[in-house]
Amino acid sequence: MDSPGGDGPDDEGAPAPTASPVHLPQHELTRALRGSLAAIGDEDLVRIVSGSRIDSLEQDDHGVGVRTRGAQATWWRGSYLVGCDGPRSTVRKLLGVRFPGRTAVERHAVAALRAELPWPGEAVLHRSPPWRSIDAEVTARPLPHSLWRVDWLLPPGRDLVTPDALLVRVRDTLTGWCGDSEPPYELLDTGVHTVHHRLALRWRVGRAFLAGDAAHLLGALGTQGLEEGLRDVDNLAWKLSLAWHHGASEALLDSYQAERRGAVGARLRAADQALPLLRAG
Incomplete structure (x- = not known):
């Protein structure tokens, strides 16, 4: 279909399609950051010390000092x-x-799974799904290797989300998206994510x-x-x-x-x- 006022589907004046957001799993981000730091190869510039926690902090006009506790407890000094x-x-x-701020602004049930969904590589927001177990919006965000993160907005309150209830949400959502039958999927992780607003x-x-x-x-x-x-x-x-x-x-x-x-x-x-x-x- 020709765009209004254009010469055809390849009209150079037409706006470029908006790129889908990049969704990066936390473990992949952590691995990439650690790899980049290790590649520097100079401990005078960057040093990763695991298994330590800050215990105290002091500062003066010339620098800052912190004491850590743990397996490699020591005193650190820097500018x-x-x-x-x-x-x-x-x-x-x-x-x-x-x-200060607001606690538990929203809660979401979350699942990471491997499945083939009808819109590969694209995120989706379903505001009012008609499925019996879903009473609020649900979103799906693509991750690498045919993985998806699916979020269900939970009603206000602190009601417990049981594993069985979450599994019902997964099955009903995938069936609703893919047709009359539940598609094959591999459930990798589940949880409840609470959103806080603080500054x-x-x-x-x-x-x-x-x-x-x-x-x-x-x-x-x-x-x-x-x-x-x-x-x-x-x-x-x-x-x-x-x-x-x-x-x-x-x-x-x-x-x-x-x-x-x-x-x-x-x-x-x-x-x-x-x-x-x-x-x-």
């Missing part, structure tokens, strides 16, 4: 510290930074900084935490590099919090405002 240690960040707690009040305390899930939690309506964490790194890395090599002004280091906290806060507010309207519709 700056970036706490990327997740939602329960020890660094954030040792810095005394509050982490640390401070992202910089002296020579210590917060980034990623230690600084923000978001996940509803496409506000994905991984992308925001990468934006944190992109904003902060060059500023710390400049500070270490040439010295940087306090204003430049402070700009990390001003820029990134402001951007993430705006996305959280937008999601909080839109979520009730979307779910009500």
Whole structure:
């Protein structure tokens, strides 16, 4: 079919199709990051120390020190510290930074499975499925190697999702998508994912900084935490590099919090405002 005002299906003025989002399994991301760090091959630049946890933190005008406990307990000293240690960040707690927000904004039952679905490589959102066991929206996101992540929005509350109930959801959903009969599938993993919206009040305390899930939690309506964490790194890395090599002004280091906290806060507010309207519709 010719596009309106164009010369035909190959009209160069036609908008290019939007690429499907990239969905990356956590274990593949972790493996890729570890491989990239190992490839550097210089422990003076990068060192991975597993089995250790931060126990205490001290800082002065010249640097930051942390003590770790575990199999390789020791004292570490550096010019700056970036706490990327997740939602329960020890660094954030040792810095005394509050982490206000909303708990359990949404809950989703989640399954990872291998199956052949009617739309290979494309994500799907089914807002009002007619199947008897599904009472809210369901999404499917493609992963490599014919794998899929399927999410079912759960009703408000903390009702237990039993393995049998989740298996019924899987079977009814696959049957509804693929026709009258249940297609072959391999169930690899299941669980319940709870979405929280939280934002640390401070992202910089002296020579210590917060980034990623230690600084923000978001996940509803496409506000994905991984992308925001990468934006944190992109904003902060060059500023710390400049500070270490040439010295940087306090204003430049402070700009990390001003820029990134402001951007993430705006996305959280937008999601909080839109979520009730979307779910009500």
